[in-house]
Amino acid sequence: MRRNARALITIALIITICAGIVGFQKISIGAFNRGGDTPLGLSLGLDLQGGSHLVYEANLVDPTTGEKQEISKDQMQSLSHTIDRRINSSGLGEPIIQILGEDRLLVQLPGIRDPGRAKALIGETARLEFRHRTLNAPPQPIESIKPENIKSIKIDELREDGKIFSELDEKDKDDQTQELTSFPAVIVEFDETGSDNFETLFLNLSLSLEKAATEAAAGNFGSPADQIHITIDGDEELRFSTLANSIRKIGDTPRFGIAFPSDDTGMDGNIAVEDAKKKLGNNPEIEFAIKKGFFDEDIGLSGDDLKSAYAGQHQASGVPIVNIEFDDRGTRIFGELTTDIFAKQEETGVRDQIAILLDGQELISPVVNSPITAGTAVIQGGDFTMTRVKDLALLLESGRLPVPIELIQERDVDAILGADSLRKSVAAGFIGLGLVLIFMTLYYRVPGVVASVALIIYAVIVLAIFKIIPVTLTLSGVAAAILSIGMAVDANILIFERMKDELRAGRTMLSAINIGFNRAWPAIRDGNVSTLITCAILYWFSDQLGATIVQGFAVTLVIGVAISMFSAIVVSRTLMRVVALSPLSRKINLFTPTGAGNITNRESV
Numbered sequence: 001m002r003r004n005a006r007a008l009i010t011i012a013l014i015i016t017i018c019a020g021i022v023g024f025q026k027i028s029i030g031a032f033n034r035g036g037d038t039p040l041g042l043s044l045g046l047d048l049q050g051g052s053h054l055v056y057e058a059n060l061v062d063p064t065t066g067e068k069q070e071i072s073k074d075q076m077q078s079l080s081h082t083i084d085r086r087i088n089s090s091g092l093g094e095p096i097i098q099i100l101g102e103d104r105l106l107v108q109l110p111g112i113r114d115p116g117r118a119k120a121l122i123g124e125t126a127r128l129e130f131r132h133r134t135l136n137a138p139p140q141p142i143e144s145i146k147p148e149n150i151k152s153i154k155i156d157e158l159r160e161d162g163k164i165f166s167e168l169d170e171k172d173k174d175d176q177t178q179e180l181t182s183f184p185a186v187i188v189e190f191d192e193t194g195s196d197n198f199e200t201l202f203l204n205l206s207l208s209l210e211k212a213a214t215e216a217a218a219g220n221f222g223s224p225a226d227q228i229h230i231t232i233d234g235d236e237e238l239r240f241s242t243l244a245n246s247i248r249k250i251g252d253t254p255r256f257g258i259a260f261p262s263d264d265t266g267m268d269g270n271i272a273v274e275d276a277k278k279k280l281g282n283n284p285e286i287e288f289a290i291k292k293g294f295f296d297e298d299i300g301l302s303g304d305d306l307k308s309a310y311a312g313q314h315q316a317s318g319v320p321i322v323n324i325e326f327d328d329r330g331t332r333i334f335g336e337l338t339t340d341i342f343a344k345q346e347e348t349g350v351r352d353q354i355a356i357l358l359d360g361q362e363l364i365s366p367v368v369n370s371p372i373t374a375g376t377a378v379i380q381g382g383d384f385t386m387t388r389v390k391d392l393a394l395l396l397e398s399g400r401l402p403v404p405i406e407l408i409q410e411r412d413v414d415a416i417l418g419a420d421s422l423r424k425s426v427a428a429g430f431i432g433l434g435l436v437l438i439f440m441t442l443y444y445r446v447p448g449v450v451a452s453v454a455l456i457i458y459a460v461i462v463l464a465i466f467k468i469i470p471v472t473l474t475l476s477g478v479a480a481a482i483l484s485i486g487m488a489v490d491a492n493i494l495i496f497e498r499m500k501d502e503l504r505a506g507r508t509m510l511s512a513i514n515i516g517f518n519r520a521w522p523a524i525r526d527g528n529v530s531t532l533i534t535c536a537i538l539y540w541f542s543d544q545l546g547a548t549i550v551q552g553f554a555v556t557l558v559i560g561v562a563i564s565m566f567s568a569i570v571v572s573r574t575l576m577r578v579v580a581l582s583p584l585s586r587k588i589n590l591f592t593p594t595g596a597g598n599i600t601n602r603e604s605v
Contacts, residue, residue, distance in 0.1 A: 018465075025037075042466055043471065043473065045110055046474070047474050047475045048473060048475065049419065051413055053409075053410070054119065055104060056407055079401060083097060084097055086121045090121055092112055092118050123405060125405075126401065129298075136294075139289035145190075145201070150191075150286060152189040155277050160248075186257070188256055201290070212225035213225075224293035227293070228258070232287075233286075234279065235279060236279040242258065303400055305327055307326060309323065310397075320380070320385060324378070325375060331373070338370075338372040345368065353367055358392070364379065428478070447496045447499070447576065454492070454568070457571050461563050462560060465563065471556060476550070476552050478556075484556075487560070491565070498515070499591070535557050
């Protein structure tokens with residue numbers, strides 16, 4: 001009796017704790033927080049409340065060889081933690097993050113309100129860099145275009161449409177001379193390699209010119225466009241620099257025309273061409289160089305040197321800004337840089353800049369009006385909004401991603417569909433549990449009532465464990481939970497059938513209960529262990545293949561099976577022993593299944 005009392009007290013204590021966990025919508029004890037606005041505060045998956053399912057692939061490429069590098073487990077763990085910090089800090093919701101295989105990451109965002117913003121926060125590497133920018137840098141040779149790649153050079157007039165004036169027939173010259181202007185140009189014919197490389201150079205120059213024009217339109221005139229610098233050696237030397245808009249590709253040929261300035265702005269194109277031919281002679285040689293609008297020097301200062309970052313507004317203009325504070329190392333480097341730039345500016349009048357880049361894209365390139373040694377600065381951009389600066393500050397605070405990632409799979413579940421699935425799942429669970437309780441009570445009578453109470457206790461404990469871990473419930477998880485209820489019932493049926501056999505053999509009620517439980521235990525144990533092994537196999541394969549639905553099913557079923565064994569062996573057994581000591585134990589027919597026939601009980605002390 002004393003043992004039964006201890007067991008009852010333990011069960012009552014467990015039920016009280018679990019009921020409290022399930023009953024409170026949210027639980028917050030220090031840093032420990034569980035629950036939410038979902039039913040019973042349970043963590044629900046995408047298919048039960050809607051949201052986004054995103055799969056990212058880590059893509060780390062060696063910059064020198066272009067080959068993909070192997071991703072370490074530590075890098076993937078760091079990636080997972082960084083993304084978790086970003087989403088949690090943004091207030092968008094609680095992400096469910098799982099590493100798939102060696103280089104993939106699953107991010108589930110149940111109930112997400114702004115999936116576009118969440119994807120931006122996740123996918124942005126947030127590599128912040130500070131560089132010393134020098135304007136009007138000296139020309140640098142273009143190593144990709146070698147002398148052997150150049151087949152011929154000549155001076156001619158080039159029309160705006162990319163046609164060489166001297167190669168037009170007389171009719172074309174007469175028809176379009178008044179409509180299209182022409183200008184003196186160097187016509188260079190390349191081999192296939194040289195043509196491809198020069199075309200790439202031409203594209204980069206065009207992009208630089210377009211960027212400079214865009215910045216100028218926005219009122220930022222600090223970063224001029226890149227130019228191509230050409231040196232032609234002949235009888236005399238012709239040297240000039242020009243922008244991308246002075247270059248034309250000549251038809252589908254490997255030839256390019258590059259306009260050059262004439263000495264006298266009053267002379268027409270034909271006179272300038274003849275004058276250049278005389279100066280260069282018959283066998284000129286040409287060299288190409290790139291004249292950058294600016295040169296950025298890496299000073300070893302990055303977002304890793306920040307102590308804090310927070311959003312704000314500029315005191316004078318009111319525009320959104322990100323306030324940053326450097327750590328000791330960053331304060332020293334930034335102070336030395338601004339001091340050197342300011343000293344150079346005072347001495348020579350040259351206004352160098354500090355370029356601030358995020359993931360390789362320039363945010364701003366301010367000049368230095370005075371040395372900054374306090375370790376603080378601000379970041380602003382022409383397209384900054386308050387939401388953008390808040391997100392940027394959050395990214396800088398949470399740290400950059402250890403490896404770049406690429407979104408390779410995306411699936412969105414509508415919130416209405418999720419709510420409908422949740423409603424149907426809850427209904428299915430209640431109907432299933434109710435039918436089982438009714439069947440057990442009607443068929444097994446008193447043991448059935450005991451089993452029903454044990455099942456209710458089982459359900460409360462399972463829900464509490466789901467909430468406290470927490471387990472994210474999906475449709476597959478609900479299916480596993482319902483299946484585990486069936487397995488818990490199966491264990492009780494095995495026990496009750498063994499009890500019936502013992503009662504028929506003439507055992508006392510208490511003896512029949514003890515022997516019935518002992519003899520049913522091996523079958524219950526073996527069946528549940530087999531299920532646990534199957535769940536382990538399912539979990540392993542689903543982890544390798546990224547099948548999270550199967551993985552959720554396996555985890556939920558493992559928890560359900562483990563609690564079902566506790567429910568059947570501890571809860572049901574204790575309650576049956578208590579009932580066996582009550583006056584009800586004298587009515588044997590109340591302890592045998594309906595239709596099992598009469599069983600005679602031997603009274604014993």
